[in-house]
Amino acid sequence: MAYKDVTVKTLLQTVEDKRFENTTIQLDGWVRTNRDNGSIGFIELNDGSCFKNVQLVYTSDNPNISILTSVRTGACISITGQVVYTPQGKQPLEIKVLSCQLNGDVMDDYPLQKKRHSFEFLREIAHLRPRANTFNALFRVRNVLSMAIHQFFQDNDFMYVHTPIITTNDGEGAGNVFDVVTHDQKDENSFYGRRVNLTVTGQLHVEPFALAFRKVYTFGPVFRAEHSNTIRHASEFWMIEPEMAFCDLNENMDVIEACVKYCIQTLFDKCPDEMNFFNTMIDSTLIERLKHVLHSEFKRMTYTRTIELLKEAVANGHKFENSNIEWGMDLQSEHEKYITEQIVKGPVFLIDYPKEIKAFYMKENPDQKTVAACDLLVPAVGELVGGSQREENYERLCNKMIKLGIKDELDWYLDTRRYGGCIHSGFGIGFDRLLMYVTGMQNIRDVQPYPRTSNTIKY
Amino acid sequence: MAYKDVTVKTLLQTVEDKRFENTTIQLDGWVRTNRDNGSIGFIELNDGSCFKNVQLVYTSDNPNISILTSVRTGACISITGQVVYTPQGKQPLEIKVLSCQLNGDVMDDYPLQKKRHSFEFLREIAHLRPRANTFNALFRVRNVLSMAIHQFFQDNDFMYVHTPIITTNDGEGAGNVFDVVTHDQKDENSFYGRRVNLTVTGQLHVEPFALAFRKVYTFGPVFRAEHSNTIRHASEFWMIEPEMAFCDLNENMDVIEACVKYCIQTLFDKCPDEMNFFNTMIDSTLIERLKHVLHSEFKRMTYTRTIELLKEAVANGHKFENSNIEWGMDLQSEHEKYITEQIVKGPVFLIDYPKEIKAFYMKENPDQKTVAACDLLVPAVGELVGGSQREENYERLCNKMIKLGIKDELDWYLDTRRYGGCIHSGFGIGFDRLLMYVTGMQNIRDVQPYPRTSNTIKY
Numbered sequence A, B: 001m002a003y004k005d006v007t008v009k010t011l012l013q014t015v016e017d018k019r020f021e022n023t024t025i026q027l028d029g030w031v032r033t034n035r036d037n038g039s040i041g042f043i044e045l046n047d048g049s050c051f052k053n054v055q056l057v058y059t060s061d062n063p064n065i066s067i068l069t070s071v072r073t074g075a076c077i078s079i080t081g082q083v084v085y086t087p088q089g090k091q092p093l094e095i096k097v098l099s100c101q102l103n104g105d106v107m108d109d110y111p112l113q114k115k116r117h118s119f120e121f122l123r124e125i126a127h128l129r130p131r132a133n134t135f136n137a138l139f140r141v142r143n144v145l146s147m148a149i150h151q152f153f154q155d156n157d158f159m160y161v162h163t164p165i166i167t168t169n170d171g172e173g174a175g176n177v178f179d180v181v182t183h184d185q186k187d188e189n190s191f192y193g194r195r196v197n198l199t200v201t202g203q204l205h206v207e208p209f210a211l212a213f214r215k216v217y218t219f220g221p222v223f224r225a226e227h228s229n230t231i232r233h234a235s236e237f238w239m240i241e242p243e244m245a246f247c248d249l250n251e252n253m254d255v256i257e258a259c260v261k262y263c264i265q266t267l268f269d270k271c272p273d274e275m276n277f278f279n280t281m282i283d284s285t286l287i288e289r290l291k292h293v294l295h296s297e298f299k300r301m302t303y304t305r306t307i308e309l310l311k312e313a314v315a316n317g318h319k320f321e322n323s324n325i326e327w328g329m330d331l332q333s334e335h336e337k338y339i340t341e342q343i344v345k346g347p348v349f350l351i352d353y354p355k356e357i358k359a360f361y362m363k364e365n366p367d368q369k370t371v372a373a374c375d376l377l378v379p380a381v382g383e384l385v386g387g388s389q390r391e392e393n394y395e396r397l398c399n400k401m402i403k404l405g406i407k408d409e410l411d412w413y414l415d416t417r418r419y420g421g422c423i424h425s426g427f428g429i430g431f432d433r434l435l436m437y438v439t440g441m442q443n444i445r446d447v448q449p450y451p452r453t454s455n456t457i458k459y
Helices: A008-012 A065-070 A119-123 A133-155 A203-213 A249-270 A272-281 A286-294 A303-315 A333-343 A394-404 A411-418 A431-439 B008-012 B065-070 B119-123 B133-155 B203-213 B249-270 B272-281 B286-294 B303-315 B333-343 B394-404 B411-418 B431-439
Strands: A024-036 A040-046 A054-059 A076-085 A093-104 A179-181 A196-198 A215-223 A236-245 A299-302 A348-354 A370-378 A382-389 A424-430 B024-036 B040-046 B054-059 B076-085 B093-104 B179-181 B196-198 B215-223 B236-245 B299-302 B348-354 B370-378 B382-389 B424-430
Touching: A008 A024, A008 A054, A024 A054, A024 A065, A024 A093, A040 A065, A040 A076, A054 A076, A065 A093, A119 A133, A133 A215, A133 A249, A133 A272, A133 A431, A133 B133, A133 B203, A203 A215, A203 A236, A203 A411, A203 A424, A203 B133, A215 B215, A236 A249, A236 A431, A249 A272, A249 A286, A249 A348, A249 A370, A249 A382, A249 A424, A249 A431, A272 A286, A299 A303, A303 A333, A303 A348, A333 A348, A333 A370, A333 A382, A382 A431, A394 A411, A424 A431, B008 B024, B008 B054, B024 B054, B024 B065, B024 B093, B040 B065, B040 B076, B054 B076, B065 B093, B119 B133, B133 B215, B133 B249, B133 B272, B133 B431, B203 B215, B203 B236, B203 B411, B203 B424, B236 B249, B236 B431, B249 B272, B249 B286, B249 B348, B249 B370, B249 B382, B249 B424, B249 B431, B272 B286, B299 B303, B303 B333, B303 B348, B333 B348, B333 B370, B333 B382, B382 B431, B394 B411, B424 B431
Parallel strands: A054 A093, A299 A348, B054 B093, B299 B348
Antiparallel strands: A024 A040, A024 A076, A040 A054, A076 A093, A179 A196, A179 B179, A215 A236, A236 A424, A348 A370, A370 A382, A382 A424, B024 B040, B024 B076, B040 B054, B076 B093, B179 B196, B215 B236, B236 B424, B348 B370, B370 B382, B382 B424
């Protein structure tokens, strides 16, 4: 299938063999910049096929010179031109324009001028910012990272499952859910005959599939109606939730480590231009940091040991916002960062958390105080992945769910422990946060195509 | 990464080289059937790694004979055993059981017994039906088809875009949307400061990305609050919506044809067992029908010509439920099926529909009566894909949107025609209906993991 043969991407692949030397080609794309000095002019054209632009060169004798000299940033043009390879030049090739046609001009108020715009400003024009360099790079990496996720799990025999978005399960009843209603009838919950909400996790729905297909994963949107106006919270984001039968906590961590490394390696392999851009423009430690993770063996440390180390740190004068370190506490981001950055100096799994601060479905350890949970911490961001071995014991899980008052509504979930249950584990990766991590972008609003955060929605 | 080395899938790959001849291996899986005649017993085990089961053979001298003889359909076991290749047998290998451990028994009320259950019954236990043969096959094909979609678009340089689920865009104001609200405050629309709903299409959000990245696609859930209690309607389903800059209607159809053929070929290549199962158990014309599509050149026919042919059919005595054929009418499924099955006898694109019955964003043809739309019809189901060239003319699109009263709310969408617009086209494939088509399954409730249709929601 070839619906347009030549693109900037395919052209750049001919730099070695110079296949198009002096060949006349057609290109369609958008003007990034246009400057001329009277006798000669240069247009930077991006045609969407790759991150890089191509330089068009035109001279004053061009039959379409009036279009060429007047065409503005953002306009869409089609040109014919001759390919000239310039191995000594800053760019490996340029196009000598023979003709130019204006497909779509830009109105005078085009907001994306040839200057640096703030991310705040660009957020206001989410539908246009893909044309800005940072977002050009960002959404390309988002695509490649999405596919890396699929490829990793498919290569390892996981089956992709589309868990439902509209559900009766409100997580653990925490209340921070979006309800789904129809207004076409008096009873707003009449469509399904009961109250429903947007999913906060696909895990409970995917576990039954793991007990049939062994290794499965979800990759889809989840929702949190939290009014957390931070740079790391969005009300809609994509999650990856793998689940594996016959898999304990240690094997679970093996898979997490392999998955994170596979994603990073894929970005280095497939997006070198974009990754270099982020390293240059966004975070100069990015590539070094990711390479360090790629070549690290991820350490494993118990929560209990972590608390000891944090207490020692406080005793030795380290100041945390919360320096009241007690076994049983929920670790804050500052504590997690201290452990991974100052103590381990690399990626580390914290395991065996107090059962009171973790979800009901996690497997109770023999000590009856902790559960077989694992959180992966990495330098610069803290928690990146959370997982656990699941409680496969019917009685124990059932009792927990009765205490939480969720047994009746989730009775079907208990069936996975009634009928042919087994040791199984899984984890969750917030895709958007992973994307922030691998690009150095600091605000979740700047890694989503149309970010969804509280109080702001335009599209 | 190898967290469990031997599975039924990997075992079946050794049938040629007999690598595991007389080797002792471990297998974990679920009992499908268990029968013994006193001295020898047979367990059909499925371990989730592939559609096929493996046969376990045990004799009365086994140290775990009491477990082996009593273990029931649905129970989860781990065994060690010796691999015996049986090239002359019905199955290419079997496992002589050395030991057996019961991981998870089934309670007495296990609803999936060793007999044929109706699809209606199985819908009531959506969380358990993946263990039934049809759904074992179905969800494997769902996975492979999902990946075929991604692979096709990635191989052809399309970029995957996650368009938002929560949106202010209610399609064309048709009213069949789910609203999204929070109940934690007095004003249920306070979270975003305005009324929002679940997306009915990602197209409007992805078009701006096509004007930056050239070729893009969405693949995610969409929602319709229609009370259509039919076998083809679900209120939540997955859609694929590609969008291409510099692409007209004809090129659009080229891509659709290539995409459909790629998906079918991939299923034949990757799911032969499952496809044979569907052909044997669900629809005996399935494989023949799909091969016919694979080897057909998809025809193209105008809506106007279609109306002529339908009128001729009526004149010649063909009875439709609606035999009142008039130019301007919306074609019903019976008309579409007649055209593809009786007239064309193969896949056909109908093009150039009356503008009144198609969406506002479609490109008006020079006749000013029709728009550059294309619907792909295929035998047995009728419409499979719908697409169009988009109206790139700002004035014309703007006027249409003013008439519909949607200009203000979608002003950002008009920016794609204000700033560097170009000819572009796209299409939509309902993923679940495509899956019905390629498996022969008749009810959309039987191709979704947890189907969402009006009045029924349990999970």
